[in-house]
Amino acid sequence: MNAPASSVHTLRDGRIVTIRPVQPDDGPRLQALVLRLSPESRFLRFMEYVKELSPAQAARLTDLDYHQRMALAAVIDQAGEEQVIAVARYASPVGNDPGRAEVGVVVEDAYQNLGLGTHLLAQLTAYARQHGIHTFTATIYPTNKRILKFIQSSGLAYQRRFVDGAWEVTLSLSAPNSAHKP
Numbered sequence: 503m504n505a506p507a508s509s510v511h512t513l514r515d516g517r518i519v520t521i522r523p524v525q526p527d528d529g530p531r532l533q534a535l536v537l538r539l540s541p542e543s544r545f546l547r548f549m550e551y552v553k554e555l556s557p558a559q560a561a562r563l564t565d566l567d568y569h570q571r572m573a574l575a576a577v578i579d580q581a582g583e584e585q586v587i588a589v590a591r592y593a594s595p596v597g598n599d600p601g602r603a604e605v606g607v608v609v610e611d612a613y614q615n616l617g618l619g620t621h622l623l624a625q626l627t628a629y630a631r632q633h634g635i636h637t638f639t640a641t642i643y644p645t646n647k648r649i650l651k652f653i654q655s656s657g658l659a660y661q662r663r664f665v666d667g668a669w670e671v672t673l674s675l676s677a678p679n680s681a682h683k684p
């Protein structure tokens with residue numbers, strides 16, 4: 503399965519980032535990203551107090567087939583080295599439905615609230631639609647008010663229900679993502 507080409511994106515503050523698929527050799531870059539995240543962002547992304555990614559976890563997060571398991575990274579150039587500053591990913595199936603995928607997004611704290619998460623989710627949504635995904639699911643920690651605003655600003659129709667102390671959110675990919683401004 504061919505991965506999509508890379509593209510450039512301008513953040514709200516004018517900085518330019520490259521959006522590209524996560525690659526098999528990105529493990530150390532994902533580990534470095536997680537180390538740079540604030541404890542709050544790490545907790546909200548992983549729903550537990552993860553301090554760092556083990557090499558095995560990083561390998562699992564770079565093991566993609568670009569169809570049922572897909573991830574997009576936002577990268578910048580840092581002294582000649584690529585640095586991953588955000589990732590949006592999905593993995594299907596959820597249950598027995600190959601059209602349902604678990605979605606996750608994380609943006610490094612220094613780059614949050616600049617439209618990057620919204621852009622990555624829109625790109626991932628378009629890609630997922632082309633690969634037969636009709637629904638994203640996510641488990642959201644109840645105090646994560648920001649992610650609910652973020653989901654609302656994605657323009658995707660969503661439903662949520664409270665299960666075992668967390669929100670189970672279902673996003674429908676069947677309608678175009680009206681919030682996305684290319």
Ligand SMILES: CC(C)(COP(=O)(O)OP(=O)(O)OC[C@H]1O[C@@H](n2cnc3c(N)ncnc32)[C@H](O)[C@@H]1OP(=O)(O)O)[C@@H](O)C(=O)NCCC(=O)NCCS
Nearest residue numbers: 543546547606607608609614615616617618619620651652
């Ligand atoms: C949630 C997250 C991915 C959003 O990414 P982001 O790049 O900061 O989001 P955007 O800049 O695209 O903002 C989208 C909307 O989210 C909301 N939002 C973003 N940052 C916010 C903040 N600091 N306070 C309140 N609302 C905020 C706003 O409604 C914003 O709408 P706007 O663009 O009209 O202002 C990012 O904050 C993050 O990585 N959080 C930690 C991990 C996490 O919670 N992941 C989600 C669970 S998988």
